[in-house]
Amino acid sequence: MKPVAPGGSAEPGAAGAAAAERRGRHERLGTGRSEGPLKVALLGCGVVGSQVVRLMHEQADDLAARIGAPLELAGVAVRRLGRKRDSDVDPALLTTDAEGLVTRDDVDIVIEVIGGIEPARSLILAAMAGGKSVVTANKALLAQDGAVIHGAAKEHGADLYYEASVAGAIPLLRPLRESLAGDRVHRVLGIVNGTTNYILDKMDTSGASFVDALDEAQSLGYAEADPTADVEGFDAAAKAAILAGLAFHTRVTAADVHREGITEITATDVASAKAMGYVIKLLAICARSDGGGSVGVRVHPAMIPRSHPLAGVREAYNAVFVEAESGGQLMFYGKGAGGAPTASAVLGDLVAVARNRLAGTHGPQESTYADLRVHPMGETVTRYHVSLDVADKPGVLARVADMFAKQDVSIQTVRQEGHGDEAQLVLVTHRAADSALSATIEGLRELDIVRDVPSVMRVEGEDNH
Ligand code: HSE
Secondary structure, eight states, X not given: OOOOOTTOOOOOHHHHHHHHHHHHHHHHHHTTOOOSOEEEEEEOOSHHHHXXXXXXXXXXXXXXXXXXXXXXXXXXXXXXXXXXXXXXXOGGGEESOHHHHHTOTTOOEEEEOOOSSTTHHHHHHHHHHTTOEEEEOOHHHHHHHHHHHHHHHHHHTOOEEOGGGSSTTSOOHHIIIIIXXXXXXXXXXXXXXXXXXXXXXXXHHHOOOHHHHHHHHHHTTSSOSSOHHHHTSHHHHHHHHHHHHHHHTSOOOGGGSXXXXXXXXXXXXXXXXXXXXXXXXXXXXXXXXTTSSXXXXXXXXXXXXXXXXXXXXXXTEEEEEEEETTTEEEEEEEEOSSHHHHHHHHHHHHHHHHHHHHHTOOOOOOOOTTOOEEOOGGGOEEEEEEEEEEEOSTTHHHHHHHHHHHTTOOEEEEEEEEETTEEEEEEEEOSEEHHHHHHHHHHHHHSTTEEEEEEEEEEOSOOOO
């Protein structure tokens, strides 16, 4: 690793001189004298960026007192200059030259709230190469290219903070990275997407179909015009990868995450869950295997008992349940999206990196020493709720039960409702491997007595069976 003083780099010539000057300024600041502001470049001035500008402005005095030096907004990179924006940002600070801004010699800290892979990735890398501290809310980038981004932070001795990338305002990454650094996390189970939670909550409370609940979420501004990233689970999968990496000290990418969305959930599924005392939630689950030698990371709809703390998470709220060996069960709850809540997390990171710069120190680097295997979904062990449309005649239940037995999947409960010569069987299993359950369903579909398998859903939050 190249040793780099805070704010400095080993650049030759004029750039080197400027870096030395910047170092000098910070070294003076490091002595406790509040000389000169720390300069902040903001990339993006949308929903989150405009709230970052507002909070930096409104809380300037408090922030300066908490940090030990004032912050100064050096520039705000935007895509288009002329656009009307919901922010009191000084128009003189706006620029379309994001690269020029992040490589400016007087900039100490870069906040990236553009989102997406490019140009965010190149801009963050350029900022770090110049020794700047980076605060980002970019889950997609960290989940896809975390190795490159963390590698650059390490190489250049740059701070990288990203609390806002998962669950908005909820302090979650710092607790995992710092507060629980002395514990052993077994499982992280959470609702990390507000849009889908809103939709599923609406379906649960009103009996609405997925399409009607999505329509309502869109008209209220909870869901985007193109809701794919939320309803297909991509957003939650990126967050799950970040959470798993921190919880298990292992590099996990979005590609490692098993992902299923909520578009296939029907009003009948929701009603069936309700009848059995469950509620359906889109969960991000990061868990050690039973032996602890590998981890599974998955995002999918699941039934949880109505008595589970996550069942009470309504509307667009997020909540994450962490199970740690010594700490026991912990729950983090709050607003997982929106301009001000996300900006709150960004500002917390901004204060942290600013304090680090003044102290001439750095925050923790990525920890991947455990390097656990990320196991495929087939090795995941959980419980299942299976609905079957079957012929209602002697021997049907026995043949269905036999198919489960063949795959070593143990049935916990069976409920039957009849409609003429057809019946619906609803089975809940004990814990079984996902591959065994899939093989069971495949076998059931081939039986002449099984007319349809309308629903197969995992059951979480009850580990004592
Ligand atoms: N679209 C996300 C959600 C927020 O609905 O929770 C940003 O990750």
